[in-house]
Amino acid sequence: MSATTGQVLSHGALRGTKREYETVTILAPSTNKTDILELVGKVQGIFKDFDASLLQIENWGSRTLAYPIRRSKTGVYLYWRFLGGSDIIRELDRNFEIATAILRYHTVKIDEDIDPSARPSEVTEDLLNAAAEPPPEPVVEPEPEPSERQSSRRFNDEDE
Amino acid sequence: MDEKKYSRRASLLAVDKTLVIDYKNPQLLRAFLTDRGKIVPARISGVSARQQRQITKAIKRARMLALVPFTVS
Numbered sequence: 001m002s003a004t005t006g007q008v009l010s011h012g013a014l015r016g017t018k019r020e021y022e023t024v025t026i027l028a029p030s031t032n033k034t035d036i037l038e039l040v041g042k043v044q045g046i047f048k049d050f051d052a053s054l055l056q057i058e059n060w061g062s063r064t065l066a067y068p069i070r071r072s073k074t075g076v077y078l079y080w081r082f083l084g085g086s087d088i089i090r091e092l093d094r095n096f097e098i099a100t101a102i103l104r105y106h107t108v109k110i111d112e113d114i115d116p117s118a119r120p121s122e123v124t125e126d127l128l129n130a131a132a133e134p135p136p137e138p139v140v141e142p143e144p145e146p147s148e149r150q151s152s153r154r155f156n157d158e159d160e
Numbered sequence: 161m162d163e164k165k166y167s168r169r170a171s172l173l174a175v176d177k178t179l180v181i182d183y184k185n186p187q188l189l190r191a192f193l194t195d196r197g198k199i200v201p202a203r204i205s206g207v208s209a210r211q212q213r214q215i216t217k218a219i220k221r222a223r224m225l226a227l228v229p230f231t232v233s
Contacts, residue, residue: 024184024225065226066186075226079184106224108183 010085012113018052018083020111020119025096026075026104029062035101036078036132043080046091052084053121057131069103078131083116171206181214183221186228192219197232 012018027036040057047054060077069075082088089107096105172191173179179188192200192207192215199219202212222228 026225063227066223066229067226069226077225104225106221108221 010087012085013087015113016115017113018085018116019109020055020081020083020114021089021107021109023080023082023092023105023107025078025080025102026065026069027078027101028070028103029072029074029076031076031101033132036076037128039078039099039101040128040131042095043092046088046095047082047084050084050088050091052082052088053116053119054080054082055119055121056081057127059131059133072103075103081110083114083119171208171211173207173211181211181218183218183225183227186222189215189219189222189228193228195232197229 027039036059044054046052056079058079060079062074062076065073065075092107093105096102172188173181181188183189192205194200199216202209205212207215219228223230
């Protein structure tokens with residue numbers, strides 16, 4: 001249970017079920033491997049406190065942002081999938097807000113009322129290390145060039 | 161009166177049934193954005209009402225994550 005033992009902070013905890021969430025975090029382009037490992041360690045600690053489990057972690061590598069965030073034009077995308085109660089989201093939000101390396105984060109609930117034993121964690125030590133490094137072929141989003149897209153003329157907006 | 165300004169086209173999602181609308185797939189979502197970054201009406205893209213709801217939600221999420229732009233000036 002969480003640090004606040006005796007107090008049920010998540011509704012699912014009453015039924016012994018969990019929710020499946022996914023979070024995408026955008027890290028500052030200057031983030032290196034040790035920073036990511038440190039962040040992952042910290043989040044793993046939160047997961048432990050809240051009896052949540054990390055199912056998957058993926059590094060999408062450095063991508064060009066569609067618009068600058070905090071003056072950064074690129075960002076390192078980190079994708080997490082985990083099981084947990086609703087109380088963990090608040091704690092994660094709080095921590096992500098404090099972490100200076102995180103430019104932006106977004107959490108989406110993908111499923112609820114899940115028996116935790118039905119979803120084994122795929123996370124291994126190798127996977128965590130792999131997540132700290134960008135994928136072999138970094139997926140760099142091409143700059144949105146109007147000419148690149150076909151049939152764009154049909155969708156032209158009228159206003160300037 | 162020119163009522164039909166745009167021609168309705170076969171939906172991308174109807175052509176390829178395996179496509180899943182997901183906010184993590186900006187390449188697909190860009191097909192439903194105009195050059196200026198606006199969401200294309202279902203009337204023009206030819207998707208169903210349900211698909212349009214999924215698309216708008218996905219685009220709004222993707223915008224938050226800077227995967228697709230809010231506006232293109």
